[in-house]
Amino acid sequence: MTVTEQSTGGYVGRSIPSRTGDRFVRGAGRYVDDVHHNREATMVVLRSPHAHARIVSVDTAAARAIDGVYAVVTGAELFDEIGPQQYLWDLPGQKTGHGRPLTVDKVRHVGEPVAVVVARDQYVAEDARDAIEVVYEPLPAVTTVDQALAPDAPLLHEEWGDNVQVRAAWPVAIPGLPEPPDAAAALVGAHTVVRETFTTSRILANSMETRGVVCDYDPTGPRLTIHTSTQSPHQIREGVAAMLGVPENRIRVIAPDVGGAFGMKAVLYPEEVLVPYFALRLRRPVRFTEQRDEAFVASTPSRDQRMELEIGFDADARIVGLRARYLIDLGSAPSTCGAGTGWATGALLCGPYAVPAVDIQATAVVTNKTPLGAYRGFGQPEANFPMERLLDLAAPQLGLDPVELRRRNLVPPDAFPFTTATGQLLDSGDYPQMLGMALDRPAYAEMLRERDQIRAAGRPAGIGVAFFNECTNFGPSGVFPLIGITTGGWDATSATVEPDGRVRVVSSQTPMGQDLETAFAQLAADRFGVPLDHVTVRFGDTDSSHYTAYASGASRAAGIGGSSLILAADKAVDKMRRIAAHLLEADPDDVEHADGEFRVRGAGATGLSYATVAAAAYQGGNLPEGMEPGLETLGAFDPQALAFSYGVVVALVDIDPDTGQVRVPRMVFGHDCGTQLNPRIVDAQIVGGALQGLGAALTEEIVYDESGQPGAVGFADYLMPIAPEIPELDVFHTVTPTPFALNGAKGVGESGVIAAPSAIANAVQDALPAGATPLTSIPVLPERVLAGLAEEPAR
Amino acid sequence: MTTTDLPTTAPARPTGERVLTMQVNGEPVAALAEPRTNLADFLRERAGRTGTHTSCHQGWCGACTVLVDGESARSCLTLAVQADRAEITTVEGIEDPDGTLSRFQQALIDHTGFQCGFCTPGFVVLGTEIIAEARAGARFDRAELLRRLSANICRCTGYAGIVDALESALASALEDPDPAEQAGRHGSGEAGA
Numbered sequence: 007m008t009v010t011e012q013s014t015g016g017y018v019g020r021s022i023p024s025r026t027g028d029r030f031v032r033g034a035g036r037y038v039d040d041v042h043h044n045r046e047a048t049m050v051v052l053r054s055p056h057a058h059a060r061i062v063s064v065d066t067a068a069a070r071a072i073d074g075v076y077a078v079v080t081g082a083e084l085f086d087e088i089g090p091q092q093y094l095w096d097l098p099g100q101k102t103g104h105g106r107p108l109t110v111d112k113v114r115h116v117g118e119p120v121a122v123v124v125a126r127d128q129y130v131a132e133d134a135r136d137a138i139e140v141v142y143e144p145l146p147a148v149t150t151v152d153q154a155l156a157p158d159a160p161l162l163h164e165e166w167g168d169n170v171q172v173r174a175a176w177p178v179a180i181p182g183l184p185e186p187p188d189a190a191a192a193l194v195g196a197h198t199v200v201r202e203t204f205t206t207s208r209i210l211a212n213s214m215e216t217r218g219v220v221c222d223y224d225p226t227g228p229r230l231t232i233h234t235s236t237q238s239p240h241q242i243r244e245g246v247a248a249m250l251g252v253p254e255n256r257i258r259v260i261a262p263d264v265g266g267a268f269g270m271k272a273v274l275y276p277e278e279v280l281v282p283y284f285a286l287r288l289r290r291p292v293r294f295t296e297q298r299d300e301a302f303v304a305s306t307p308s309r310d311q312r313m314e315l316e317i318g319f320d321a322d323a324r325i326v327g328l329r330a331r332y333l334i335d336l337g338s339a340p341s342t343c344g345a346g347t348g349w350a351t352g353a354l355l356c357g358p359y360a361v362p363a364v365d366i367q368a369t370a371v372v373t374n375k376t377p378l379g380a381y382r383g384f385g386q387p388e389a390n391f392p393m394e395r396l397l398d399l400a401a402p403q404l405g406l407d408p409v410e411l412r413r414r415n416l417v418p419p420d421a422f423p424f425t426t427a428t429g430q431l432l433d434s435g436d437y438p439q440m441l442g443m444a445l446d447r448p449a450y451a452e453m454l455r456e457r458d459q460i461r462a463a464g465r466p467a468g469i470g471v472a473f474f475n476e477c478t479n480f481g482p483s484g485v486f487p488l489i490g491i492t493t494g495g496w497d498a499t500s501a502t503v504e505p506d507g508r509v510r511v512v513s514s515q516t517p518m519g520q521d522l523e524t525a526f527a528q529l530a531a532d533r534f535g536v537p538l539d540h541v542t543v544r545f546g547d548t549d550s551s552h553y554t555a556y557a558s559g560a561s562r563a564a565g566i567g568g569s570s571l572i573l574a575a576d577k578a579v580d581k582m583r584r585i586a587a588h589l590l591e592a593d594p595d596d597v598e599h600a601d602g603e604f605r606v607r608g609a610g611a612t613g614l615s616y617a618t619v620a621a622a623a624y625q626g627g628n629l630p631e632g633m634e635p636g637l638e639t640l641g642a643f644d645p646q647a648l649a650f651s652y653g654v655v656v657a658l659v660d661i662d663p664d665t666g667q668v669r670v671p672r673m674v675f676g677h678d679c680g681t682q683l684n685p686r687i688v689d690a691q692i693v694g695g696a697l698q699g700l701g702a703a704l705t706e707e708i709v710y711d712e713s714g715q716p717g718a719v720g721f722a723d724y725l726m727p728i729a730p731e732i733p734e735l736d737v738f739h740t741v742t743p744t745p746f747a748l749n750g751a752k753g754v755g756e757s758g759v760i761a762a763p764s765a766i767a768n769a770v771q772d773a774l775p776a777g778a779t780p781l782t783s784i785p786v787l788p789e790r791v792l793a794g795l796a797e798e799p800a801r
Numbered sequence: 802m803t804t805t806d807l808p809t810t811a812p813a814r815p816t817g818e819r820v821l822t823m824q825v826n827g828e829p830v831a832a833l834a835e836p837r838t839n840l841a842d843f844l845r846e847r848a849g850r851t852g853t854h855t856s857c858h859q860g861w862c863g864a865c866t867v868l869v870d871g872e873s874a875r876s877c878l879t880l881a882v883q884a885d886r887a888e889i890t891t892v893e894g895i896e897d898p899d900g901t902l903s904r905f906q907q908a909l910i911d912h913t914g915f916q917c918g919f920c921t922p923g924f925v926v927l928g929t930e931i932i933a934e935a936r937a938g939a940r941f942d943r944a945e946l947l948r949r950l951s952a953n954i955c956r957c958t959g960y961a962g963i964v965d966a967l968e969s970a971l972a973s974a975l976e977d978p979d980p981a982e983q984a985g986r987h988g989s990g991e992a993g994a
Contacts (some may be wrong), residue, residue: 023910023911023913024913024915026915026918027909027910028902028910029918030915030918030921031892031902031906031907031909031910031915031921031925032892032893032895032896032902032906033850033851033852033853033891033892033893033921033922033925034852034893035918035919035921036851037851037854037919039845039851039854039855040845040851042846128842129835129837129838211956212956213917213919213956214854214856214862214864214917214919214920214954214955214956214957215854215856215917215919216856263917263918263919264917265854265917265918265919266916266919266956266957267917268956297858298856298857298858298859299858299859518917519917519918519957520916521916686913687913690913690916690957690958690962693958693959693961693962694916694956694957694958694959695959696959697959697960698956698959720857720859721857721859721861721862722859722861726954726956727960728950728951728954728960729947729948729950729951729960729963729964730944730947730948730951732947732959732960732961732964735959735961
């Protein structure tokens, strides 16, 4: 099947306006907290105020006595009631915690759930929570990876014997294949070797909608209907079923409108099990809405790595080998996401560059902080920052411009498909062309002029470049077990032609702002050859969508979800063609499908409409011999390989020399995600992602003090970009379809955040005096900028 | 506020609950609230207007912005009792009674000034207030618009579509004032009406 066989509707590739806008601008979106049930009760969670402490006693008597309180339960009381969680990323040899939604004898991070109250409403529940008396015996907190690895370190999980959760290394020797090249020898023989240690700080997705769960209770069975703000309804259903011992067919999980997720809502959380547990126990609906202060300690942050990176070059400045040793600060125990982001950093460390030999070792370490999880980019920003900074540090030593150094080392276009030294297959692209195009943009010329103007006005200014690729269309089911994922990597769509001939598509993907509702309608309208407004697209309900393991994450909706939609549509059209042929008394091979009709090729007569064919399909009495009545089909697509989007970011910074504050007045962003279903959506993903990257580069960070208290528990302490900070952003595209999706689409969801921090940090370095101490961590805060400005220029 | 303001039917409860009355988007609403009940919760849970969203509960993000007697307010930081007898306009009250979108609402769609939609109600109300001020004679350059929009946080869009939408709606509102919009949709409520 190829793209050219598509019907000629021509909706794909056009910037069709969003279907979601009408309800969103009217305030008619429906999010979890908007869902109410009669007799509902509200759950709140008592969280640990200590980073590390033994629980001596929990007294709930006073809380229970409050009018309107229905249940007050401790971790000890729940331990045998709810089973342990599963892990989406289950890396070989990984250690796990108790896996229960409430801790029992010990707390391991500020915010760890200790007890639960269910009461009449949020206000009463919080009153009761405040009345619970917990006696803690504080223990020394482990707040850095160095403390965690010290020989005499306090242990978070005594049974582990140390604070190391899992290790991983590359290259991976595969039996039957040649030995991987020796990176140590390559580095020894290198003409130039550069080495530096880089830190990517702990940051938080901060979707504007916090997490929330509402569970309705039906005594039949009993049955549970769970509304939850998640990217993965089927995964939540599996987790709840396993932990509560309720069969999956009695649980319905619905993700309604999801108010932002960014990977943070990709996996199961404790409250998603606690709420249905209490619905069963109290035999009434129960709700939970995460409050913003608890989101800062209860929703998974991400990044938080420190990497020592060493790259060797030959006399022509081509990379000969790479060595990396890095630590992942995993927080107090693996979340459902496990050490997945840390694994991805190593596997994708080579990025877009041809690196012949690697020696990479990753160590995931537990500390007394909130468990780490997924956030847009998933390990790739953590790989991109060290790589792109180190290339900039290497360039002067090699006597080259940073752009030229990158050009020499990018995977050349004739090398695709290209297997990296860590075993990743890069599907397609023209990386050097992309780099060249960025510098040919009029916006880049503007950027150079503006830099000179800022400097002439007496302020430091600089320009930085970073290249990246993004691993998307995750991923082939056959590969998943090799990388520690136990589920499948395919996705599904069902297509129904209704009795009136209109089309309804139900995807197993979950929208969370990426406007799949519009993009999939375009894809379906083209494939069915019907007007766009004849198609509706539905999502997010395990009772109506087909099972999918992974759902929406890893930038896989357009390519994998979209390909499954194509398969479902083609099956439906094929069935209609056979019904039409039967009605027209023609050979099915002579019946063509065009303009929403089925007609005999060359006969000139008016064909049969969708409504006519559908009516026959549902009446059922006049169908081809042996055909089942009805018009509903299922498409399931498993890609042969990943697809790598890619791009380049160029950033200009303008620095206030008195305050050290950095502005980013301009960015150029070149990008290729293969076939674009809707260019408007692609641009929106890039622009929004780039601004999140700007926050990660300059202001966002969750710092913990030496006692393990987080320095940010609200938006006052955690500075996300606001409107005056937006750069003039010049976005341009090339289109290199992936051969591994039926529609040629690669993902775009995470591209914006991967290289923007690197480009901005490179630009800040460029603005500092020549030879200033290298910037090695993000965010680059004003005090660091001032220190850099104070350095004497090198001569 | 004195106890003589209480409707005679208000039950005396130990929680201090009493009946509050408001005009919400032109419709009368009367419901019980405790003194500590914030306006956002009152609107969402007592008045059934779930279009107003709460995100930070600390006044930083502006998702919960509503108009109280024509002026924007953080409904998460406003106690419901403070708005007793007030005219409230929520996001649901910005469109015309016949469902026609305001210029700014339509511009948000045209410029993709939203993605997940969660912060959108706050921006719709904030932008509506800014446009009303412009109609009353205030002038906004781009820097001033960006400053005003910094009242609210959006995590998805990078703001570009929101700024473009507001600039376009402002320009069209000033070129071609719509008498219906100018008068306020429900006879009152919008600043500058």
